[in-house]
Amino acid sequence: MAEGPLPAPIKTTCPYCGTGCGVDARPMNGVVTVAGDAQHPTNAGRLCVKGSALGDTVVPQGRLLHPQLRDRSAPGQPARRVSWDEALDTVAGQLRRLIDTHGPESVAWYVSGQLLTEDYYVANKLVKGFVGTANIDTNSRLCMSSAVAGHKRAFGEDIVPVAYDDLERADLIVLVGSNTAWCHPILFQRMIKAREQRPDMKIVVLDPRATATTEMADLHLGLRAGSDVRLFNGLFAQLHRQGLADRDFVDAHVGGFDDTLAAADDGATLEQLADDCGLEPEKLAQFYALFAATERVITCFSMGVNQSSAGTDKVNSILNCHLLTGRIGKPGMGPFSLTGQPNAMGGREVGGLANMLAAHMDLENAEHRDRVQRFWNSPAIASQGGLKAVDLFEAIEAGRVKAVWIMATNPVVSLPDADRVKRALDKCELVIVSDVMQQTDTTAFAHVLLPAQGWGEKDGTVTNSERCISRQRAFVAPLGEARPDWWMLTEVARRWGYAEQFPYHAVHEIFDEHARLSAFENDGERYFDIGGLAGLNARGYDAIAPQRWPVRRDAGDEPAHLQVFADGRFYHADGRARLVPTPPRRPAHGTDVDFPLVLNTGRVRDHWHTMTRTGLSARLSSHIAEPYVDLHPRDARRANIENGALARVSTRWGNLVVRARISDEHTAGTLFVPIHWNAQFSSDARVGALVNPVVDPVSGEPEFKHTPARVQAFIPAWHGFILSRKPVSIAHLAWWTRVTGASFTRYELAGEGSSVAWPELARLMLGATDADVDWLEYVDAATGSYRAGYVVDDRLEAVIFVSRQPSLPSRAWLAGLFAAERLDDEDRFGLLAGQPAVAGADEGATICSCFGVGLNRIVGAIESGKASSVQALGEVLKCGTNCGSCVPELKKILARARIATPQR
Numbered sequence: 001m002a003e004g005p006l007p008a009p010i011k012t013t014c015p016y017c018g019t020g021c022g023v024d025a026r027p028m029n030g031v032v033t034v035a036g037d038a039q040h041p042t043n044a045g046r047l048c049v050k051g052s053a054l055g056d057t058v059v060p061q062g063r064l065l066h067p068q069l070r071d072r073s074a075p076g077q078p079a080r081r082v083s084w085d086e087a088l089d090t091v092a093g094q095l096r097r098l099i100d101t102h103g104p105e106s107v108a109w110y111v112s113g114q115l116l117t118e119d120y121y122v123a124n125k126l127v128k129g130f131v132g133t134a135n136i137d138t139n140s141r142l143c144m145s146s147a148v149a150g151h152k153r154a155f156g157e158d159i160v161p162v163a164y165d166d167l168e169r170a171d172l173i174v175l176v177g178s179n180t181a182w183c184h185p186i187l188f189q190r191m192i193k194a195r196e197q198r199p200d201m202k203i204v205v206l207d208p209r210a211t212a213t214t215e216m217a218d219l220h221l222g223l224r225a226g227s228d229v230r231l232f233n234g235l236f237a238q239l240h241r242q243g244l245a246d247r248d249f250v251d252a253h254v255g256g257f258d259d260t261l262a263a264a265d266d267g268a269t270l271e272q273l274a275d276d277c278g279l280e281p282e283k284l285a286q287f288y289a290l291f292a293a294t295e296r297v298i299t300c301f302s303m304g305v306n307q308s309s310a311g312t313d314k315v316n317s318i319l320n321c322h323l324l325t326g327r328i329g330k331p332g333m334g335p336f337s338l339t340g341q342p343n344a345m346g347g348r349e350v351g352g353l354a355n356m357l358a359a360h361m362d363l364e365n366a367e368h369r370d371r372v373q374r375f376w377n378s379p380a381i382a383s384q385g386g387l388k389a390v391d392l393f394e395a396i397e398a399g400r401v402k403a404v405w406i407m408a409t410n411p412v413v414s415l416p417d418a419d420r421v422k423r424a425l426d427k428c429e430l431v432i433v434s435d436v437m438q439q440t441d442t443t444a445f446a447h448v449l450l451p452a453q454g455w456g457e458k459d460g461t462v463t464n465s466e467r468c469i470s471r472q473r474a475f476v477a478p479l480g481e482a483r484p485d486w487w488m489l490t491e492v493a494r495r496w497g498y499a500e501q502f503p504y505h506a507v508h509e510i511f512d513e514h515a516r517l518s519a520f521e522n523d524g525e526r527y528f529d530i531g532g533l534a535g536l537n538a539r540g541y542d543a544i545a546p547q548r549w550p551v552r553r554d555a556g557d558e559p560a561h562l563q564v565f566a567d568g569r570f571y572h573a574d575g576r577a578r579l580v581p582t583p584p585r586r587p588a589h590g591t592d593v594d595f596p597l598v599l600n601t602g603r604v605r606d607h608w609h610t611m612t613r614t615g616l617s618a619r620l621s622s623h624i625a626e627p628y629v630d631l632h633p634r635d636a637r638r639a640n641i642e643n644g645a646l647a648r649v650s651t652r653w654g655n656l657v658v659r660a661r662i663s664d665e666h667t668a669g670t671l672f673v674p675i676h677w678n679a680q681f682s683s684d685a686r687v688g689a690l691v692n693p694v695v696d697p698v699s700g701e702p703e704f705k706h707t708p709a710r711v712q713a714f715i716p717a718w719h720g721f722i723l724s725r726k727p728v729s730i731a732h733l734a735w736w737t738r739v740t741g742a743s744f745t746r747y748e749l750a751g752e753g754s755s756v757a758w759p760e761l762a763r764l765m766l767g768a769t770d771a772d773v774d775w776l777e778y779v780d781a782a783t784g785s786y787r788a789g790y791v792v793d794d795r796l797e798a799v800i801f802v803s804r805q806p807s808l809p810s811r812a813w814l815a816g817l818f819a820a821e822r823l824d825d826e827d828r829f830g831l832l833a834g835q836p837a838v839a840g841a842d843e844g845a846t847i848c849s850c851f852g853v854g855l856n857r858i859v860g861a862i863e864s865g866k867a868s869s870v871q872a873l874g875e876v877l878k879c880g881t882n883c884g885s886c887v888p889e890l891k892k893i894l895a896r897a898r899i900a901t902p903q904r
């Protein structure tokens with residue numbers, strides 16, 4: 001029978017990073033396949049590795065399916081399934097009781113840049129306009145709040161003045177504190193492609209760490225952590241000295257010059273500046289010269305800038321250099337804040353932060369408050385800023401805030417001093433959590449669990465880094481009783497008697513209201529204006545094509561894509577921008593004898609945040625399987641830690657145990673631990689528990705990138721791993737990590753007790769209790785080595801490998817055996833050796849997740865002379881030819897192989 005044509009895809013938007021790629025989703029027979037949307041202006045058909053694997057995450061595993069109530073005073077009691085009515089009556093009733101007894105400030109919401117604009121709008125309206133408190137903050141506090149504060153100080157409004165196609169027009173792209181190659185992969189690929197087409201274009205990266213992004217850079221400045229302000233102040237002073245200030249532009253449009261120059265220029269020499277920033281003077285001079293000589297420069301910045309106790313000053317020190325030179329408001333130039341979450345920008349539009357109102361209006365502004373209150377027809381409106389994320393959880397711990405509704409974020413993992421978050425939630429009278437997953441570190445504390453619709457089920461809009469609004473469209477039926485977040489909020493509002501102000505039955509009605517508010521009494525005073533999208537019916541809304549705001553109603557012949565600030569008009573009351581003095585200061589806590597190293601934290605290529613979704617995908621779990629700490633050989637030697645062994649990292653706030661990755665590519669004196677692992681995936685790897693909760697005084701953003709720390713060896717009695725088709729109970733062990741495999745689960749283990757009776761224990765753990773299973777076993781008491789496995793109907797069921805040493809055979813080859821329906825004799829022969837009987841069949845660690853190409857195969861192809869370039873590797877092995885996310889790593893493997901193999 002001939003195959004029919006593929007069904008037409010549903011066009012939607014990727015739910016991961018702020019790049020905001022368009023996705024074609026095709027659900028078929030319970031499986032979702034995805035491809036890049038060729039018509040989307042952001043990605044023109046491409047997807048990175050996380051986007052390509054989205055289908056793996058639209059699955060029922062682990063989903064929260066029904067509303068539940070849990071009586072936390074009766075420990076051990078499971079949550080009780082209830083109807084939506086009972087759950088919502090409980091939420092509305094309990095919150096009302098607390099508000100009536102203790103006032104509106106006694107309750108709070110903690111929401112997320114992963115909500116859709118419509119969810120976010122309703123949450124913000126309900127809390128600020130109807131509860132009458134601004135105690136609603138969002139995880140964007142941990143992410144974008146320094147950028148928001150910096151923009152407001154400089155421009156008078158939170159406006160990002162660069163669009164993606166400007167990157168293609170720039171001659172210099174400076175990436176500050178951004179691992180773009182891994183965190184905004186498709187945007188990064190656009191930059192690399194632009195450089196291929198115009199080889200004069202340069203990419204400079206400022207990051208204390210060597211990353212996949214620095215691998216591709218023309219120049220990497222490995223500056224000392226926290227020294228960005230000093231570096232950009234130095235640039236400001238030098239640009240001024242060289243006469244590169246655009247006097248006309250500054251005179252006409254920018255205030256604050258004298259004070260800013262005074263703060264920036266303390267007369268330091270280039271050598272002094274370089275020394276303060278931990279750089280070679282030549283390198284710093286090279287960067288300054290490049291910046292000075294290039295008119296079309298875009299400075300992109302991300303978490304290495306925002307997540308700092310001087311985050312807002314870091315942002316302004318960058319904006320200052322652009323304002324001084326007038327390199328803003330023209331094609332191919334400007335400062336560019338890269339947003340992290342898919343709807344970080346949408347959250348800013350609706351005023352999701354505790355110190356904002358809605359539609360780019362301010363809480364502190366009485367006229368704005370009055371305007372919004374009239375528009376909402378609301379009984380009250382918050383008149384002062386609410387608690388910012390870190391303060392909010394402190395207030396919960398102190399008992400001042402008695403109820404919190406957490407929505408689409410996992411604060412027990414992602415906030416700094418995360419053990420305090422646990423203590424706070426433990427004490428809190430009422431914890432409501434809406435999430436898509438049943439079991440997270442945060443849902444464990446919920447009294448009320450509300451099942452939210454996930455990606456593919458929910459419907460709405462998101463706005464990406466360049467202010468492009470795109471639709472996320474539903475393409476599968478919601479699982480269980482999952483409902484949209486806006487619906488839950490609306491139902492609570494109605495129970496409080498606000499049915500008239502919350503009349504929503506469908507998502508387009510909310511978007512319409514949001515669009516109308518943006519235009520309401522605007523008259524050009526606020527740049528954020530999408531009045532042109534108001535009045536759409538369901539069909540019109542569904543058809544919204546990706547477009548950048550502003551979208552004004554009476555735009556006349558305004559070009560579709562405006563160049564922001566082209567007319568030199570800014571949004572302070574006097575229409576001018578501001579240079580902001582940024583005297584440099586060091587990170588809040590310096591190192592000392594007890595904590596001599598700097599702990600830096602961030603992301604890996606294939607995981608998203610707390611892994612609730614990417615952790616479901618075998619493909620995405622194979623690139624970096626375990627939590628780790630990167631450290632320099634010098635620091636490892638001092639602590640007696642070997643590569644691949646376990647290490648304990650401690651700070652004043654907490655500690656964890658993870659795998660040590662030692663390399664002289666890492667910066668001496670610093671540690672890097674990824675943010676993703678948590679109690680669902682590892683016994684002891686939640687790095688948030690170690691992070692200093694100090695925040696930037698202006699933005700309230702925590703200093704996630706800089707906590708004084710120390711590292712020690714962690715030496716268990718034995719190391720081991722299990723691969724098993726059935727789940728294995730490992731929670732009692734000293735240390736463990738769980739990794740999703742294709743048809744099995746992998747467990748990395750370490751334990752105490754030198755005289756473990758392995759033969760009995762292993763059969764029990766692996767569930768091979770039937771006497772007649774085909775059980776294979778190898779014991780070497782002398783070396784403490786134990787290996788076993790079993791086969792049912794010729795199919796491998798499970799293996800366990802244990803040793804006193806951390807070095808154990810490769811998991812990759814064994815993992816491959818689980819794919820086969822039958823274990824052949826050769827494989828059976830190699831099984832307990834952990835090695836293929838035929839040489840060369842072991843993939844090694846996955847590099848290309850799209851095609852499952854491992855390190856060993858890549859090195860093999862290079863060493864055998866079959867490939868000597870990224871392109872040739874792609875031709876021979878396909879690696880790097882789909883999403884391209886692994887190209888920086890391929891480049892690095894090639895470079896290493898070139899060093900290792902003498903030239904012939």
Ligand SMILES: Nc1nc2c(c(=O)[nH]1)N[C@H]1C(S)=C(S)[C@@H](COP(=O)(O)OP(=O)(O)OC[C@H]3O[C@@H](n4cnc5c(=O)[nH]c(N)nc54)[C@H](O)[C@@H]3O)O[C@H]1N2
Pocket residue numbers: 017018050143176177178179180182183184206207208209211224225226227228302303304305339340341600601602603604605606607608609705
């Ligand atoms: N794969 C993947 N992609 C993601 C995410 C994810 O979870 N996984 N999350 C998304 C989200 S929400 C966000 S916010 C973005 C974050 O995207 P990025 O900001 O690019 O990612 P991070 O890894 O947090 O940190 C960036 C870099 O800042 C550097 N840094 C540390 N201290 C300093 C400093 O003092 N100065 C400078 N100049 N640099 C410093 C770190 O070494 C690190 O390499 O990624 C988004 N994209």
Ligand SMILES: Nc1nc2c(c(=O)[nH]1)N[C@H]1C(S)=C(S)[C@@H](COP(=O)(O)OP(=O)(O)OC[C@H]3O[C@@H](n4cnc5c(=O)[nH]c(N)nc54)[C@H](O)[C@@H]3O)O[C@H]1N2
Pocket residue numbers: 112114115139140142143144303307340341407408409410411413414415416434435436437440452453454455458485601602603608609610611612613675687688691704
């Ligand atoms: N140490 C350290 N910590 C950090 C950072 C760092 O660099 N270092 N970065 C910070 C940054 S920038 C960010 S953005 C945060 C991210 O941190 P979090 O926001 O805590 O991380 P996520 O895993 O994205 O959490 C999203 C939660 O929402 C659920 N969810 C998904 N979709 C929906 C939905 O539609 N509705 C609802 N109700 N729930 C949904 C998911 O299952 C998950 O539990 O981490 C911050 N924490």
Ligand code: SF4
Pocket residue numbers: 014015016017018019020021043046047048049050051052183184185186187
């Ligand atoms: S770059 Fe990757 S994660 Fe980010 S939006 Fe595009 S496909 Fe999604």
Ligand SMILES: [Mo]
Pocket residue numbers: 142143144340341
């Ligand atoms: Mo973020």
